[in-house]
């Protein structure tokens with residue numbers, strides 16, 4: 001067990017992305033607390049995933065976890081940060097959200113300004129003493145499920161944070177989920193990691209990439225087309 005694996009992880013929100021991530025992490029032998037507004041859903045998923053999964057009420061997960069992965073929609077993140085502001089002090093929060101909503105044509109539209117990102121907006125709402133990273137939102141759920149543990153070359157998950165001290169913990173978690181981590185920069189780079197961004201599967205990237213390709217695209221945004 002590595003040093004950062006000793007950090008307790010909780011996933012909040014257990015539907016599409018939360019469930020996929022819970023499956024990936026437990027397959028990677030990482031213990032995760034599973035929390036949802038519906039405790040029965042947490043119990044059911046934990047029963048399905050076995051000994052590495054522990055069901056929790058959200059308040060207990062927030063209290064016990066060192067790393068909290070928010071697998072909830074963008075417009076619920078601000079509310080969550082406000083509700084648990086005191087308890088989140090000192091915690092690492094991972095924001096997977098994309099600032100989008102379904103459009104009438106069956107696609108998605110961005111629900112914030114063209115040049116804004118969920119990462120930066122959520123950073124502005126971050127409780128004092130909490131640490132934020134943007135990760136686990138760059139692939140659609142199908143790819144997040146299918147590309148986990150890919151061989152011979154792992155698929156990359158990009159991440160961003162302003163806090164260098166949490167990079168080892170974020171990278172360990174991405175590795176445990178079956179991916180190769182690649183640091184993009186600070187949260188001012190979040191827009192690149194969100195839907196329509198040049199490093200998002202549903203943006204200019206268009207697919208999963210392995211490390212060499214990812215590094216090239218990271219340095220040369222125009223290549224991600």
Ligand SMILES: NC(=O)c1ccc[n+]([C@@H]2O[C@H](COP(=O)([O-])OP(=O)(O)OC[C@H]3O[C@@H](n4cnc5c(N)ncnc54)[C@H](OP(=O)(O)O)[C@@H]3O)[C@@H](O)[C@H]2O)c1
Pocket residue numbers: 012013014015016017018036037038070071072073074076079080096097098099100136137138139140141142
């Ligand atoms: N789906 C994808 O392919 C994909 C890819 C990349 C990133 N993401 C991002 O991942 C996040 C989750 O997406 P999803 O597809 O998993 O959505 P989803 O299937 O609709 O699940 C949303 C989850 O958020 C929970 N939730 C909503 N409001 C909450 C609140 N105030 N407090 C606690 N939990 C709350 C819901 O809980 P209940 O079950 O109690 O309603 C549900 O578990 C979004 O931000 C999305 O942009 C999704």
